[in-house]
Amino acid sequence: MTQNVLITGGSGFIGKHLTDVLLEAGFSVSILSRATKENLPVITYYKWDLNKNFIDENAVLNADYIIHLAGEGIVEKRWSKKRKKAIVESRVKPIDLIFSVLEKHNKKLEAFVSASGIGIYGAITSHKICTEDMTPSDDFLGTTCQKWESAVDKIGALGIRTVKIRTGIVLGKNEGFLKKLVPSFKSGFGAILGLGKQYLPWIHIDDLCRIYLKSIEDQELEGPYNACITDNTTNGRFSKTLAKQFDYAIWLPKIPPFFLKLVLGEMSEVILTGQRASSEKIQKTGFEFQFTDLEKTLINCLK
Numbered sequence: 001m002t003q004n005v006l007i008t009g010g011s012g013f014i015g016k017h018l019t020d021v022l023l024e025a026g027f028s029v030s031i032l033s034r035a036t037k038e039n040l041p042v043i044t045y046y047k048w049d050l051n052k053n054f055i056d057e058n059a060v061l062n063a064d065y066i067i068h069l070a071g072e073g074i075v076e077k078r079w080s081k082k083r084k085k086a087i088v089e090s091r092v093k094p095i096d097l098i099f100s101v102l103e104k105h106n107k108k109l110e111a112f113v114s115a116s117g118i119g120i121y122g123a124i125t126s127h128k129i130c131t132e133d134m135t136p137s138d139d140f141l142g143t144t145c146q147k148w149e150s151a152v153d154k155i156g157a158l159g160i161r162t163v164k165i166r167t168g169i170v171l172g173k174n175e176g177f178l179k180k181l182v183p184s185f186k187s188g189f190g191a192i193l194g195l196g197k198q199y200l201p202w203i204h205i206d207d208l209c210r211i212y213l214k215s216i217e218d219q220e221l222e223g224p225y226n227a228c229i230t231d232n233t234t235n236g237r238f239s240k241t242l243a244k245q246f247d248y249a250i251w252l253p254k255i256p257p258f259f260l261k262l263v264l265g266e267m268s269e270v271i272l273t274g275q276r277a278s279s280e281k282i283q284k285t286g287f288e289f290q291f292t293d294l295e296k297t298l299i300n301c302l303k
């Protein structure tokens with residue numbers, strides 16, 4: 001019988017790609033959304049309202065696997081106290097709601113897989129290559145990821161296999177990070193943010209979706225996995241490689257750290273710092289990245 005994968009936040013950037021990958025692999029897909037949406041022949045939509053602690057329980061009861069992607073954009077708005085609360089709650093509360101349905105109905109899942117971030121290792125620029133066994137940071141993104149992952153552990157305590165995908169910056173055509181950057185590069189104005197020496201751990205959307213697919217198909221996967229390429233990409237190298245893809249000269253000034261701090265406040269730490277993370281653990285499971293070269297990846301995303 002066809003197995004069902006429920007994706008929370010499945011209408012976002014990663015969710016849309018993942019839906020196609022899962023359908024292609026023979027799963028049926030359901031999506032939990034805040035919006036009311038008409039079902040499609042191959043996708044069933046369920047509704048939830050976190051503010052009212054409401055979830056359509058059928059979404060969980062009909063699922064064999066759940067992939068949790070929902071969450072407010074990390075860099076969409078300046079990090080006020082209210083915004084920080086929304087960033088954390090929009091990731092943790094959904095898991096608590098799902099947990100309550102699983103517990104109430106004694107429902108078992110084959111696996112619960114959740115997004116998490118490389119940000120768990122902290123807003124620092126370091127040559128050190130972070131591995132999954134490192135102590136999480138106590139800065140805002142570090143504690144956000146810890147709360148997110150601890151909520152996942154509650155589901156694990158129900159005897160359900162759980163996987164946490166600590167994701168780097170996801171590169172895809174006209175989406176996510178590149179959607180924000182490419183328009184200014186196209187008009188001839190790029191930028192190197194801060195000193196440009198901060199590492200930028202990246203992953204192509206296709207590889208990330210294949211990691212999610214493997215997380216549900218391969219029962220050996222459990223716990224946290226870094227999902228990014230372990231190379232020497234810094235913000236400066238990334239901007240220069242992106243600029244090379246256009247036929248005309250692109251102005252690449254360095255935007256000084258003090259200016260970014262002034263405009264973005266604490267959120268500037270996301271772009272002014274960055275460390276390297278090891279992908280060895282996921283590769284040891286047999287996973288092979290298809291996109292390992294930054295320039296080829298950018299060419300793929302821009303074509």
Ligand SMILES: NC(=O)c1ccc[n+]([C@@H]2O[C@H](COP(=O)([O-])OP(=O)(O)OC[C@H]3O[C@@H](n4cnc5c(N)ncnc54)[C@H](OP(=O)(O)O)[C@@H]3O)[C@@H](O)[C@H]2O)c1
Nearest residue numbers: 009011012013014033034069070071072090115167169170
């Ligand atoms: N993209 C990246 O580079 C990247 C890197 C590291 C980690 N991640 C993590 O991966 C996950 C998915 O990323 P993405 O790029 O696909 O994000 P996205 O495009 O912003 O999609 C996230 C989805 O979450 C739902 N959502 C937003 N705010 C919500 C709220 N307050 N309550 C409940 N649901 C909410 C929305 O779905 P509805 O409107 O349908 O409810 C939205 O489509 C996120 O948790 C993100 O932090 C992404």
